Every structure is written in structure tokens, then in C-alpha cells.
Amino acid sequence: MGIDALIFDVDGTLADTEEAHRVAFNLAFDRYGLGWSWSRTEYRGLLDVTGGKERITSYIQSLPIAPTDRRRLLELVPHLHREKTRFYSSMVNDGGIVLRDGVARLLEESLHAGRRLAIASTTSAVNVDALLQSTLGARGLEMFSVIACGDQVKQKKPAPDIYQLALRTLGLTADRAVAFEDSSNGLRSAVAAGLWTVITPTFWTEGSDFTSAGLVLPRLGDPEKPLSDEPGRQLQRSAWLSFDELCALARPAAPLDSVQALYRGIA
Structure with a gap:
């Protein structure tokens, strides 16, 4: 061939890069005061969903919460992902990967x-x-x-x-x-x-x-x-x-x- x-x-x-992505997700969650923290084991399972925004969405859909809370969180997804990307880019630019x-x-x-x-x-x-x-x-x-x-x-x-x-x-x-x-x-x-x-x-x-x-x-x-x-x-x-x-x-x-x-x- x-x-x-x-x-x-x-x-x-x-x-x-996945550990840096995981840390960046958690920093974004903390910035928005959500109280979420993805462990290495949990994040490994979440990687079955491709794409950062899609991964957050899938996680929100799995939470046992009221429909109104779910809608509110789903509206946050683009903002969470943008914040996560900022944290990740900072780690990369600092030579962390x-x-x-x-x-x-x-x-x-x-x-x-x-x-x-x-x-x-x-x-x-x-x-x-x-x-x-x-x-x-x-x-x-x-x-x-x-x-x-x-x-x-x-x-x-x-x-x-x-x-x-x-x-x-x-x-x-x-x-x-x-x-x-x-x-x-x-x-x-x-x-x-x-x-x-x-x-x-x-x-x-x-x-x-x-x-x-x-x-x-x-x-x-x-x-x-x-x-x-x-x-x-x-x-x-x-x-x-x-x-x-x-x-x-x-x-x-x-x-x-x-x-x-x-x-x-x-x-």
C-alpha cells in the first residue's frame, strides 16, 4: 500500500491530554459553583462520549434532578465548555503536556x-x-x-x-x-x-x-x-x-x- x-x-x-482535560473540566465546574468533581475512574467512563460539550450534556442528563434544574444546567453547557477550554489552553501553554x-x-x-x-x-x-x-x-x-x-x-x-x-x-x-x-x-x-x-x-x-x-x-x-x-x-x-x-x-x-x-x- x-x-x-x-x-x-x-x-x-x-x-x-486526558488528565489535563479532566482537571480543566473540574476547574470550570468549581468556577460555576456546581460542586461536581470528576474522578479519574468516572472520567474514564465519560470518555465513551466524544466531544467536550457532549460529555457535559451526557453527564447532566444522567443526574437525578428536576426537569427545571436540568434545563438550567443544559443552558450552561456552552459557558462551561468555554471556561474549561480556557483552563486547558492555559495548562498547555505553560508546557504541562x-x-x-x-x-x-x-x-x-x-x-x-x-x-x-x-x-x-x-x-x-x-x-x-x-x-x-x-x-x-x-x-x-x-x-x-x-x-x-x-x-x-x-x-x-x-x-x-x-x-x-x-x-x-x-x-x-x-x-x-x-x-x-x-x-x-x-x-x-x-x-x-x-x-x-x-x-x-x-x-x-x-x-x-x-x-x-x-x-x-x-x-x-x-x-x-x-x-x-x-x-x-x-x-x-x-x-x-x-x-x-x-x-x-x-x-x-x-x-x-x-x-x-x-x-x-x-x-
């Missing part, structure tokens, strides 16, 4: 090989901009030919909309790109768009169903931080996923028929 572009999710994939092992290396290898990079994320554009500039410097945004964010599509992951948007903007068919994800919702989204997908789970997503992934690794790895049991287990050339080996491993994703799509909750 010839690869013309690599398409990356952001939260959990480029960087393990770093890229996961191997990410910067693989980005550079891919660009050096003449391939394009893209983002397909359910997070907001301001969060993506802050993370890329904080972790990759002034050229962070320039490295990516396409940055597709959640507010640009009608349906968020696990629907394929965001990956379809990235592919359309790149001018590519799915067999010419690969996706990188960390979650089952992200994997379902990428596979539904026809993309061969690499999964690198985190604490927040480990143990999920990744059977439709093309490759599952604990992280991308680096020469300075090689993957244990590699090469020889899933990789053959080195103890980290290089661009050359990615090209050798990648295969076009098998398209889902209508029955499979319905079963996986995509149709």
Missing part, C-alpha cells in the same frame, strides 16, 4: 519522505492549535496540511465524518492514507472511513475492543525508548514504528458491509 498521508487523532494519540514517545520522530520521518500530515480530532480548533504550538514550536501548525476538528462536521466519532472530511480536503481516497488513534470510538470512525489504523492506547482507553485495527502498539517507540519484545513480535525492522515499516505493514482497510456497520453502531 502506498501511503501519501498520515492522519492523526489528537487527544490521547499525539499526547496523553508533552507529545507521546515516537510521535515527533514519526512526524519528521513522514515529512522527510515527502508525505503529508493531517489532524482528525473531535476536540476544538483552539485546543489543537495550543497543543501543536506548545509541543512542536512555531512550525507546529505548518507541519499539517489539513486540520479537521469536531465543530466542522455534523456527527462526531464514532461516525466517520471527521476522517471523511480530512480525506476530502487532502484530495485522497482512504487507501492512500493511514490513521492513528488511541480509542475504540476513534478506531470505529477511522475504519468506517476505510482507513487502515494504528492504535496506541493509554490508561484511559486500554482494554477496549481494538480488533479492527491494523496494528496495536503500546506506543510508537523511539531509539531512546524502544518497545519491549520488539522487533520480532509485531515489528520486524526495529523496536519502534518507523515510517518505512509503517509502509511495509499497512494494508487497505476492508470495507464494512451494511450488516457489519449496523452491528458496530456506525450505520
Whole structure:
């Protein structure tokens, strides 16, 4: 399979951002005097809902409260999310988040090989901009030919909309790109768009169903931080996923028929 572009999710994939998001949500809740505090365990479950505003809405809908109180809280959702984004951006700008092992290396290898990079994320554009500039410097945004964010599509992951948007903007068919994800919702989204997908789970997503992934690794790895049991287990050339080996491993994703799509909750 010839690869013309690599398409990356952001939260959990480029960087393990979820703890910062959780803290930012709780700070926003405190600012509004709501008395809510999402624990790590609780937040891990809430990640089944993609998108920050959608996550708050889902939480409010689950609360045993009167309809009038629920309506009042639902009206607060855009304000809560805006405040949460402000807290999160501040943490990112202060250097509180770093890229996961191997990410910067693989980005550079891919660009050096003449391939394009893209983002397909359910997070907001301001969060993506802050993370890329904080972790990759002034050229962070320039490295990516396409940055597709959640507010640009009608349906968020696990629907394929965001990956379809990235592919359309790149001018590519799915067999010419690969996706990188960390979650089952992200994997379902990428596979539904026809993309061969690499999964690198985190604490927040480990143990999920990744059977439709093309490759599952604990992280991308680096020469300075090689993957244990590699090469020889899933990789053959080195103890980290290089661009050359990615090209050798990648295969076009098998398209889902209508029955499979319905079963996986995509149709």
C-alpha cells in the first residue's frame, strides 16, 4: 500500500491530554459553583462520549434532578465548555503536556519522505492549535496540511465524518492514507472511513475492543525508548514504528458491509 498521508487523532494519540482535560473540566465546574468533581475512574467512563460539550450534556442528563434544574444546567453547557477550554489552553501553554514517545520522530520521518500530515480530532480548533504550538514550536501548525476538528462536521466519532472530511480536503481516497488513534470510538470512525489504523492506547482507553485495527502498539517507540519484545513480535525492522515499516505493514482497510456497520453502531 502506498501511503501519501498520515492522519492523526489528537487527544490521547499525539499526547496523553486526558488528565489535563479532566482537571480543566473540574476547574470550570468549581468556577460555576456546581460542586461536581470528576474522578479519574468516572472520567474514564465519560470518555465513551466524544466531544467536550457532549460529555457535559451526557453527564447532566444522567443526574437525578428536576426537569427545571436540568434545563438550567443544559443552558450552561456552552459557558462551561468555554471556561474549561480556557483552563486547558492555559495548562498547555505553560508546557504541562508533552507529545507521546515516537510521535515527533514519526512526524519528521513522514515529512522527510515527502508525505503529508493531517489532524482528525473531535476536540476544538483552539485546543489543537495550543497543543501543536506548545509541543512542536512555531512550525507546529505548518507541519499539517489539513486540520479537521469536531465543530466542522455534523456527527462526531464514532461516525466517520471527521476522517471523511480530512480525506476530502487532502484530495485522497482512504487507501492512500493511514490513521492513528488511541480509542475504540476513534478506531470505529477511522475504519468506517476505510482507513487502515494504528492504535496506541493509554490508561484511559486500554482494554477496549481494538480488533479492527491494523496494528496495536503500546506506543510508537523511539531509539531512546524502544518497545519491549520488539522487533520480532509485531515489528520486524526495529523496536519502534518507523515510517518505512509503517509502509511495509499497512494494508487497505476492508470495507464494512451494511450488516457489519449496523452491528458496530456506525450505520
